[in-house]
Amino acid sequence: MTDALLTVEGLSLGFRGDGGFAHILDGANMTMKRGEIMGLVGESGCGKTTLASAILGVLPRHALEIRGGRIRFDGIDMLDAAQGAQQQAVRGRRVTFIPQDPFTSLNPVFTIGQQIEELMKWKSPRRPVGPSRAPTLLTPYPRARRKADREKIMEMLNLVQLPRPEQLLKKYPHEVSGGQRQRLMIAMALLPEPDLIIADEPTTALDVTIQAQILGLLRNLANDRGVAVMLTTHDLGSAYEICDRITVMYAGQDVEAAPVAEFFNRPTHPYTAKLLASLPEGGGGMTGIPGELPSFYAPPPGCRFQTRCDRATEACRTRPAPDLAGPAHVVRCAHPLFQTTPATPLKEVQA
Amino acid sequence: MRRLEIILSRLVWFIPTLFGLVFVVFFISNVIPTDPARIIAGENATEVQVQALRAEMGLDQPLHVQFGRYVADLATGDLGKSLYTQRAISEDLLHRLPATLELTMAAMVLAIGLGVPLGVISAVKRNSMIDQTLRVLSVSGLAVASFWLAMELQMYFSTKLGWTPLNGRIAGWGPEEITGFYLLDSLLTGDWASFWDTLHHMLLPAITLALPAAATLVRFTRAGVLEVINSNFVLYERAMGFPTTLITWKYVLRNALISTVTQIGLIFGSLFAGAVVVEAVFDWPGLGTYAVQSILQSDTKAILGFSIIVGVVFIGVNLLVDIIHTFIDPRTLK
Amino acid sequence: MTALKRLLADRAATIGAALILGLILVAIFAPVLAPYPEDVTAFHLTERLQPPSADHLFGTDRMGSDVFSRILFGARITITIAVIAVGVSVGIGVPIGLIAGYYGGFPGGFLMRTSDIFLAVPQIVLAIAIAQTLGPSVENVILALSLTYWPFWARLVYAETKSLKAQTFVEAALALGASDWRVMVLHILPNTASAIIVRTSIGMGATILTAAALGFLGLGAPPPTPEWGRTISEAREFLPEAWWYAAAPGLAIFLVVMGFNLLGDGLRDILDPKLRKGSR
């Protein structure tokens, strides 16, 4: 996997709180290649946002406890505090973010134009690398670059099909619709010309009728530019539509990862199979799989799906190693639905 | 224009509130009528002389007639004559208003300059030593009687150490009067000596006034910052790698200030209230000392005029705050 | 009982409660605690302005009276003024807020506009205006404070009542045939109680400060009443030499107001989580 852009290896973390330690991610693994669109799929509450936030470095610091694992983005350790400066430089520039809720993710007391401009001031691809010498609040925005950035902004607003961009920039976030705001977030995610966009359920907060449009737009723009997209979703239907590859997560553990065709043809983990079986005709969300997610405060040891799995045995009480069910089709199950072979030993990072 | 609408709807209440204030103060202050005619006429005046004076001052009329006359006069800006200075009360008050405004505004600037940054730091470093210390200090700041603090500071810094002038607004005559605000006037006339001297005189009273206000601002700003620091847009800005300093001092603070600004009207009121006693301690020639002198001389009309002018300023400030609010929170214009 | 436990778990609130308890005990037992109880009125001109010593913990004042004893008796005046003035303010403000919030419309608007008028000037200004005409006495200070502070409770209860009125339990009670009065007193009022208690604790602190300021300005009880604010103004001309003379009553005011503020903050955290934001 030399072309891996982002790897998450054995990430194990959780939150301390009144109820004890909520162990959310338990040895989670994930890889992203350059230019691919990867869907991170799982029921709500399974830890998708937590994983995305961990990559973006925005987990609540006071409660967070990282027990092990690594996140590497193009050679940079995204968890190592010693690499803070590099992380800060990467964020918003080489890794950008499309939030779940466009309604609350823009600052309500600044105009849209002010916010895009601020982003470009710091994260424009035309900005020379390295920290600025002036104190943050006094850092100037050189006129020539500002003008060039401005042109790119207008271009991008057209590309995401926002009508009358000039006026739009003068408006405050509350003055535009949700769909428009999400187009705006896509534009803001693309403007720094990143290598990776992390899109956390970018359409969940939107009207059903425009969800497909927004996802299509994201896919096209990303593909044109060779930008990788990590798309979290609980909607297998839309994942099927736009993703190249899918990783399934259950209760903070990755259970299966495969190219999209392989994934839908040969679902090998019992959880994946149940997910697909529960998929209503014609797409849509996940409905009833019997049972509930285990408590993050006292999760079962080993495979966390064992409490809801018909095939569960004693063997499931230790986490199965990754096996191959096909080319680039990784599954972690003691009782897979299709024949598997042990994967080339992948170094496990354990807490 | 939505902003204009908001401003007008506030303005509509200005006159009735003011009228109500006059009504309330006038009647309350006439519940137990002292006899100003008696006081003016002096101990040795005969009953006939007092009667005549009473008639001249309109004090023999029923209360509602007196009230009507008072309001009619008020409408022309006439608040009556001060019993002792024998000058028009409105003139006295207007002459002293700039001194009080200058002092309260200086205190306001100090309080904001101190309270807001400390509130932000307190929130960002919540539960740290700094936060705990600031909390103790701000609770204490709100519990101190300002006249006492004024006296203690005066005793220490002026009398003992001699670092600051004991009292007054300026040594000598002050700058050539244009606006009545000495700092402004001395700047306008290029009179630097007066400028520094005014600042020097202002230091202790302004600090005394500013402390409780700063304490309030620390608390409000802290709460405001904590309220927005976990919101989605801050998360987004962090995820997009905006510099932390920028997020805190520009994007978070601007949101946090919305609730703080609504408090500024109240804080201004508390500064004005504090000014009454603090001025008295420092002999600051403003409305406060005037009120205290009027109290000592039982000058009811002067006190009434004082309440009214404070009311006007106060209502005006709150109006201003509402207007500022529409600028810093665009959502109010929705 | 759990509320009390949680209160005691909060260090600041515990300190606050202890300070107030101290104030109450001092007020009650002043004659016993004071080394020279007669010094409230008696004077010993040969012992004027003595610095603090074993005999006179906080020294003596301009009349040679024991400052410490007078401070202890001053607690009685402070607590009397604060309790009655706040009590009357609550007594006026709560019903007005309740009625205005419940009925709304013109009468509600009228009552609230009236309270706005009282809020149109700082409390001390109005209190000065009133106390000045009434003449210097403890009763008049109480009257002036009551007349100026009631709108705070009216505003508070008004806002609470308005939001409570829209809730289902009120509608349910009305549907079951409860009268307006019954709903107001039995259903709405108890739900505003915690907000009232919190505001009352903080209001006590504010009232004490204003009362002291009135005393300082000479509008309070006439001498030789050992009122704290007046004592500070008496001490003025003897500063800085007789520093103890002003320091003692100033600290007394500080501790008591601090007590009410701390307790109020603690109570807010416990009783009224939605007010926890830190607003006053």
Ligand SMILES: Nc1ncnc2c1ncn2[C@@H]1O[C@H](COP(=O)(O)OP(=O)(O)O)[C@@H](O)[C@H]1O
């Ligand atoms: N700060 C936190 N403290 C405690 N638990 C949290 C915190 N943030 C998220 N969780 C818990 O982590 C689990 C996973 O949440 P999340 O990552 O948002 O799931 P998803 O995005 O897949 O719906 C949920 O059970 C949620 O309650």
Ligand SMILES: [Mg+2]
């Ligand atoms: Mg989520």
